[in-house]
Amino acid sequence: MKHRFFLILFAVVCMVAKAQSTTYSTQLNIPYYPEAEADNDTYIQERCLLDVYYPEEIKVFPTVVWFHGGGLTGGTKFIPEDLKEKGMAVVAVNYRLYPKIKAPVYIEDAAAAVAWVFRHIEEFGGDPDLIFISGHSAGGYLTSMVGLDQRWLKKHDVDANRIAGLIPFSGHTITHFTVREERGIDGTQPIVDDLAPLFHVRKDAPPLLLITGDREMEMLGRYEENAYLMRMMKVVGHTDTKLYEMDGYGHNMLAPAFPLLIKEVKRITGLKD
Secondary structure: OHHHHHHHHHHHHHHHHHHHHOOEEEEEEEEOOOHHHHOOOHHHHHHOEEEEEEEOOOOOEEEEEEEOOOOOOOOOOOOOHHHOOOOOEEEEEOOOOOOOOOOOHHHHHHHHHHHHHHHHHHHHOEEEEEEEEEEEOHHHHHHHHHHHOOHHHHOOOOOHHHOOEEEEEOOOOOOOHHHHHHOOOOOOOOOOOOOOHHHHOOOOOOOEEEEEEOOOOOOOOHHHHHHHHHHHHHHOOOOOEEEEEEOOOOOOOHHHHHHHHHHHHHHHHOOOO
16 A cells, blocks of 8 residues: 555656646747738737747647637737646737727738748647637637638638637627627627628538537627537538537636636647646
């Protein structure tokens, strides 16, 4: 019994030592548009930047691209604390906001940032075939648009199907309410057009994990939209769509959702603790 106890203790010490031995670094405010495109646009220079948080000693690691929320009108990039020191990189992205720009510019920015990650993550030690896209609220909407509507990444010669997984948190799946506001459409009028993720359901999309807050506590119709997207993805033959509802949590359901994100990355990549 004593021998077994010391073996277990040794294993725990080794795990702790391994976790502590991994150093993580962050490179801040990297432009993701080419210089020629940004030179004459001060708003691109201000907003079209990203931060890369990555492990130094680990090679060929997965990466989560994280889009902040804010209704496409506010918010700023941040590395979620719950995603730090998990054996993967996190790329936090800023994008341009309404009313200084209008649709689909923020979607174009999101696609440009994702394309930058595909082109450059190997320089940090990451695997370009293990790139996941995620974000909360408006960031969840951008996640789904970039991953389901293939035209945005195609402009950058990137196949959206290379994305390892899409994990939107409480994102619109109908046309975003800010897009509707731009068009003078009331926020309670649901629209599904080519700027709605639901418009782009397809069988061959990357794995899709939809996470929302409690349907009784969420923003208007947000759970139901995601449930409809889940159902329609299954109808078209997509075999890897799941929906989680965070009972007891409202729209800001980040804390209970991050472990699901990490679990999904591990499921797809085989990443170990």
